[in-house]
Amino acid sequence: MQTDDLIQLLTKDAPVKRRFNHVFVTAIAVSLLVSFVLLLITLGLRQNLLQAAQTPRVAFKIGLTVLLAITGSQVALRIGKPGVPLRPALLALALPAAALVIGVVSELAVVPAAQWEPSLVGRYPAACVFFVSLLSLAPLTGLIYALRQAAPENPAKAGAVAGLASGALAACVYALHCPDDSPLFVATWYLAAIALVTSAGALLGKRLLRW
Amino acid sequence: MKHSAREEEWADWLRMAMKGDAAAYDRFLRAVTPYLRSIARRRCDLFGIPTGEAEDVVQEVLLAVHLKRGTWDTTRPIGPWLSTIVRNKMIDSFRRRGRHVSVPIEDVMETLEADNRQPGLDRIDVEKMLAGLRDPQREIVRSISVGGEGIRETAERLKMSEGAVRVALHRALKGLAVLYRSEERADR
Incomplete structure (x- = not known):
């Protein structure tokens, strides 16, 4: 094909229907809704969620997952856009990381050492890992779909970031049910689940995010 | 034309194109192509690759720019976006041809001379x-x-x-x- 002929073709397809930003935000909104409905029909919300959310541990758990979801999504959005520096978004991930460290240290300070292990294991560690993974399926699908419209430099890395953001979004949703409130529990099982989703994202990205 | 003026002009054209102005898009693509050709041919010269392959690479890069133009944030300058996409696609395209080349990131906007020679035979x-x-x-x-x-x-x-x-x-x-x-x- 002559390059001129190709240009002819491209000019006939000039308008852009949906920009990547728009696709990305829509994907998050829709998948978050799907994930939330999935929580409602499987586990349901925590009893007296509103009162519980005013206790420091629950507020910390919800706040931390929301913060990680926001900062993680920012990285995912930027990694899809060529020429946009990633560094500020990566540095912002230090916020949830620092919050987690502060939460864990405070918990260790106020809880007697004998209670550390039961706090860490909690009541439903396996359910936490299982449900955070399950609830991340919709966001992961949505974010991979959105990033397929984008142009990430490294497909596996972009997939991993999509996984991180999806795991964090799923963690936000699961936190509305989760009866285990210790920061030690959150630091262990929530992070384990998010790490799992991040690895799954990397594998998917490697296959699906090439362009 | 000065680098920044060129960048402004390209940005205007692509902005109009994305709203559906085919004539502006034609101007954009025809303005960018000689620069892409110049970079691709220089890579071929530098790494001892037959010049004929350059045009294939140019076409592939054009298609990538086209399909990914929705990732350009139209409020940002076009240079970093275009340079990154061109660089990534060019490396990828040469690699799939079994050629390992490096393309410096600033190449696209820094490229001063456009290659207006006739493209080689389309392969x-x-x-x-x-x-x-x-x-x-x-x-x-x-x-x-x-x-x-x-x-x-x-x-x-x-x-x-x-x-x-x-x-x-x-x-x-x-x-x-x-x-x-x-x-x-x-x-x-």
């Missing part, structure tokens, strides 16, 4: 590419690129709506990108 056999598409996509691509028809004429001839032709063309371009990606090279 990608159009019929072979078209064979990878299904009808009506194949017929649409053929009539617009080779036949030089417009959307409306194509729609009338194929008894399709203009909207359907546009959708099929967009899908065909995505399909072409996949074909370029999977194209096996005999001359490795």
